[in-house]
Structures are given as C-alpha cells and as structure tokens.
Amino acid sequence: MTELERAQELFAVFESELRSELPSGADIVDAHTHLGDDIDGMAGRLDELIAVLDRYGVSRANVFCLDEPDRVPAFRAANDRTLAFAEKANGRLIPFVRLDLTDGPIEEARRCLDLGAQGIKLHPRAQKFQLNDERLAPVFAIAAERRVPILIHGGRGMPPIADNLARLHEQYPEATLIIAHAGIADLSGLAGHFACKAGVFFDTSVWSPIDLLSVFHVFSPEQIVYASDFPYGQQPSSLLITLRTARASGLDEEDLRAVLAGNANRIASGEPPLEPKAPKGGETFSQPMAFARIHQYLSMATPLLWTRQPDTVGVIGLALNATYDRDGHTDERERIKELLIAARELWRLIPEVNEEPDQRIISRMTFRLIHLADILAVTPETGAPVQSKRTGSKRMAKTKTTTAKLGA
Numbered sequence: 001m002t003e004l005e006r007a008q009e010l011f012a013v014f015e016s017e018l019r020s021e022l023p024s025g026a027d028i029v030d031a032h033t034h035l036g037d038d039i040d041g042m043a044g045r046l047d048e049l050i051a052v053l054d055r056y057g058v059s060r061a062n063v064f065c066l067d068e069p070d071r072v073p074a075f076r077a078a079n080d081r082t083l084a085f086a087e088k089a090n091g092r093l094i095p096f097v098r099l100d101l102t103d104g105p106i107e108e109a110r111r112c113l114d115l116g117a118q119g120i121k122l123h124p125r126a127q128k129f130q131l132n133d134e135r136l137a138p139v140f141a142i143a144a145e146r147r148v149p150i151l152i153h154g155g156r157g158m159p160p161i162a163d164n165l166a167r168l169h170e171q172y173p174e175a176t177l178i179i180a181h182a183g184i185a186d187l188s189g190l191a192g193h194f195a196c197k198a199g200v201f202f203d204t205s206v207w208s209p210i211d212l213l214s215v216f217h218v219f220s221p222e223q224i225v226y227a228s229d230f231p232y233g234q235q236p237s238s239l240l241i242t243l244r245t246a247r248a249s250g251l252d253e254e255d256l257r258a259v260l261a262g263n264a265n266r267i268a269s270g271e272p273p274l275e276p277k278a279p280k281g282g283e284t285f286s287q288p289m290a291f292a293r294i295h296q297y298l299s300m301a302t303p304l305l306w307t308r309q310p311d312t313v314g315v316i317g318l319a320l321n322a323t324y325d326r327d328g329h330t331d332e333r334e335r336i337k338e339l340l341i342a343a344r345e346l347w348r349l350i351p352e353v354n355e356e357p358d359q360r361i362i363s364r365m366t367f368r369l370i371h372l373a374d375i376l377a378v379t380p381e382t383g384a385p386v387q388s389k390r391t392g393s394k395r396m397a398k399t400k401t402t403t404a405k406l407g408a
Contacts, residue, residue, distance in 0.1 A: 003345045007365045010342055014236045014372055018056070021243040023253045027261035028239070029268070030061035031203045032151065032180055032227035033093075035085050036078055038066035041360065044231040046085050052228075053092060056235050059261070060268075062151065064096040064121040074108040075100055083115055094268055096121045096151060101135040109142050118268065119149045125157040131164035137171065144174035149267050154190070155181030155206070162189030169200065176267055178225065182206045182215045191218035196276040201263060203227035204242045207302065207371060209378040210295075212241060216249035216281030222274045225264045234364070237371045244379035249281035287380060290325035294336060294377040297322070298370050305367045308359055310351050316344045319373070332380050336373045343369035 022028075030053070035044040044066065053061060063085060065071075065078035075098045086095035096119035097112035099105040109120060120143055124131060143150045154161060161183075169177055178201045183190040194200040195218055202219055205227040206212060215224065228238040246256055258274075266273060287295070297319035304311060311317075323337040346366040353359050 003342065003349060004362075004365060006342050007346060007369055010339060010369065010372075011236060014240060015056075018236045018240050018243070021240065021247075022057075023256050023260075026057075026257055027265070028056070028058040028226065029261040029264035030058050030228050030230070031178060031201075031225040031264050031267075032205050033061045033063045033230040034066045034232075035063055036065040036068050036081060039069055040067070041356075042066065042231055046088065049230055050089060050092065052230065052235055056239060060092050060094060061230075062096055062119060062264075062268075063093040064098050064119075064151075067123065067126045071100065072103065074103040074105070076108060076111075079108065079112050079117070083112065083117065086116070094118050098123070099139060100127050101129050101133060101139075102127070105135065106138050106142060109139065113142075113146055113148065117148075119151060122150060122152040124161070125153055130159070131161045131168070136168060140168050140172040140175045143176075144172040147174065147176075147270055149176040149178050151178040151180055151203075153181065154179040154183040154185050154202075156185065158185035160186045160189055162186045162193050165190070166193035169194075173199065176273070177201065178203055178267070180205060180227070181229070182211055184208075184211050187211075187214060187218070194219075194223075195279070196220055197223070198273045198275055201225050201267070201273075204259070205229035205233050205238070206241075207233075208299075209241050209245050209375050210285065212245040213249060213281060213285055213378075216246060216251065216279065217283055218279055218281070220276030220279050221246075221251055221255035221258050222263060222276040224259045225267070226260050234368050237368060237375060240372070241375050244375060248379045251280055255280065285378075287378065288327050288329055290322050290327050290329070290333065291377040291380055293322040293325075294319045295374055298374040298377065301370055302367070305347070305363050305370070308350060308363050311344075311347050316340055316347065316370075320344070329380060332376060336376050339369045339373040339376075343373070 033049060035046055035049060037043045063082060065075060065082050068078040070077045079097050082095045086093040095117045097109055097117040098121040099109060120139065140150065169175065176199050179190065180203050182202050182204060184206060201223050202215055203225050204212060226242050242259065246259060297315045300313065300315045320337060320340050323333045343366050346362055349362050350359055353362060
C-alpha cells in the first residue's frame with residue numbers, strides 16, 4: 001500500500017465516524033465554496049465539488065469564483081462561469097458574483113444579479129482594499145436593495161475590520177452579512193459589534209479548532225453557518241471540525257441543525273433571520289496535557305506544510321512522542337498516532353518529488369492528516385474541552401489537564 005493509499009484509507013475511516021456525528025437526517029448546506037482557477041495555483045472543478053456534495057450529503061452550496069487569471073475586466077468572465085456552473089448543477093449551487101472595487105463593481109453586480117446571482121462576494125485581501133473604502137457603500141446599498149447576502153473575507157492577512165464593517169452594516173441593515181473564516185482577522189472586535197446581532201453570520205471555514213471554540217463562545221448558534229472553503233478546505237475534516245467543536249461547546253441537536261443548514265437556508269430563501277439566543281460555548285478550554293502537547297507541535301507543522309518545507313524541526317516526531325503518554329486515553333492517542341505516522345511518511349516524500357502538481361497533492365494530503373489529528377487532540381472524546389460559566393456546567397477528563405481562556 002502506497003503512502004497516498006494509506007491516507008485515503010484513513011480518510012474513509014473518519015468519513016464513517018463523521019456520519020455517526022451528524023444529527024439524524026440532518027440537511028447540510030455549504031456556505032462557502034469556490035470553482036475556477038486561482039492565481040495561487042489552486043483549482044476547483046465542478047465535477048469534484050458535486051462529488052463531494054453527494055458523498056457527504058450536502059444538499060447545496062454557495063459558490064463563487066477564485067482570484068482568476070482572467071479577472072480583468074470586473075471578474076466578468078469568471079462570474080459568467082459561476083452562473084453557468086450553477087445552471088448546470090440544477091439548483092445544487094447558489095451563485096455569488098465576485099466584485100473588484102476598482103473595476104465597475106456596481107455595474108457587474110447588477111448585471112450578474114439580473115442573470116440569477118443570489119449573493120455578492122468581496123475579498124479585501126486579494127483585491128487590496130480596506131473596509132473604510134468609500135466604494136463599499138454602493139455595494140452594500142445594492143445588496144440591501146436586492147435583499148441578497150454579502151460574503152466577505154474575514155480570515156488571515158487582514159487588518160482589524162470590525163469598526164468599519166459595523167458602520168457599513170448600521171448604514172445598510174437590510175444587507176445580510178456573512179463574514180468568512182469565522183472572522184478570525186478581528187474576532188474580538190467583531191464580537192463587540194455583532195454578538196447576538198440578527199442578520200450577521202460567521203462561517204466555519206477555519207483550520208484551527210481553537211478558533212471555532214472561540215466562535216461558539218462569542219456568537220449565537222443562530223449566527224453561524226457551516227462552510228468548507230472548497231477546494232482549500234477538504235472533507236472529512238471540514239465537517240468534523242464543525243461538529244466536534246460545536247458539541248464540545250454545548251450545542252444541542254437543534255443548534256447543530258441550524259448551523260449545518262437552517263441558517264443558510266433562511267439566507268438563501270430571503271427569510272428574516274432568527275433572533276439570536278445567547279452563545280453556548282464556554283470561556284475556558286481544557287484538555288489532557290498530552291493532547292495539549294500534540295496540538296502545540298501540530299500547530300508548528302502547519303506553516304511548514306503550507307510553504308512545502310521539510311520537517312527539519314522534527315515536529316511530527318515530537319507530536320508522536322506525546323502520543324505515548326500513559327494518561328489513560330489510549331483509544332484517542334492511538335487514533336492520533338495512526339494519522340501522524342501516515343502524515344510523517346507522506347511528508348518525507350515532498351523533497352523527492354520534482355513536479356509541482358505532485359508536490360501540491362502530497363503536501364495537501366499530509367496537511368489533511370495532520371488537521372484530523374489536531375481536531376482529535378483539541379476535542380477529545382475522553383473529556384469535554386470547554387467549560388461554561390453561563391450554565392455552570394463542567395466536564396473534565398480525569399487526568400492532568402491544561403486550561404486556557406478563550407478570546408472574546
């Protein structure tokens with residue numbers, strides 16, 4: 001069995017586990033997917049996306065183009081492809097128009113909305129604008145006029161965005177706002193403005209389970225929508241990270257159904273948002289010491305993989321050593337160990353591969369294995385990692401733990 005085949009076998013095991021984590025008969029809507037070709041080399045293909053939706057029981061997905069090589073003028077060609085993909089998918093895909101503020105954004109928005117687009121995508125980092133840009137107000141105005149959502153990048157590579165975004169939303173409250181990547185670029189600021197704010201949503205497309213625990217701590221389940229960020233985000237980790245952090249944060253079956261599909265379906269159908277209840281996540285995070293060590297080392301591995309560097313630091317070896325800790329959590333540690341051994345063998349191949357596409361495949365497969373291992377380390381079944389002062393509930397593993405306060 002090759003290293004890649006072993007990785008696929010492990011993904012299949014976690015796919016089976018994922019099905020047991022889902023609420024019975026739950027609908028799933030993916031609020032954040034891409035199709036096309038990005039200038040960074042990433043590609044999203046229609047047949048691959050539909051196959052993922054089918055395999056994991058996702059009924060439909062919001063879709064928009066990547067930062068395409070032919071984005072000039074106005075992302076017009078890429079937006080036309082998005083509309084064509086949605087038509088070909090027979091209702092499975094909800095098309096969003098991507099805009100460039102420097103290139104006729106209002107004209108392109110109206111053109112695509114008239115042709116069937118049902119949302120607007122903005123990417124301040126890729127298109128190099130700040131959220132105090134005066135050209136944003138007309139975009140929010142047309143979203144409010146047409147009653148379509150705006151999905152805006154809120155992840156890495158951004159300065160604080162909360163104050164300017166709050167001013168725009170206050171001026172155009174009818175514009176539904178979806179802040180991508182859980183708003184990790186300015187999570188505290190966004191929580192200060194938008195916690196329990198109807199009509200403002202945060203998608204779950206992040207790689208860090210700690211980030212999602214923080215999101216469930218500061219935002220209501222009625223404000224959170226499941227998202228994968230396909231093709232960057234992959235299954236089964238995309239759904240598993242959402243489900244395990246949600247359950248660890250105290251969300252019940254009704255809450256999970258809202259996060260997985262209910263909130264996104266209301267947005268897509270133009271229904272008014274539900275009034276947000278109080279957030280359920282706790283303010284502190286606890287885990288057995290061995291799992292804390294594993295998480296620490298795997299966090300160090302992530303940037304190395306993203307830049308396709310060899311594991312010269314030996315972080316996988318350090319994480320593997322932590323799985324031998326005799327803390328009583330044998331089953332969980334053995335599952336993590338199996339993932340890390342497979343990841344180590346794949347990672348060793350990267351320097352030996354000369355072709356760039358093959359390097360990309362191997363590095364992404366390695367990251368997916370490490371990501372699954374990190375999700376398990378942060379959300380062990382042996383003890384709930386979140387403690388809530390709101391409910392007074394507390395469930396702790398019966399071993400030494402490390403505790404940290406989640407940001408707000």
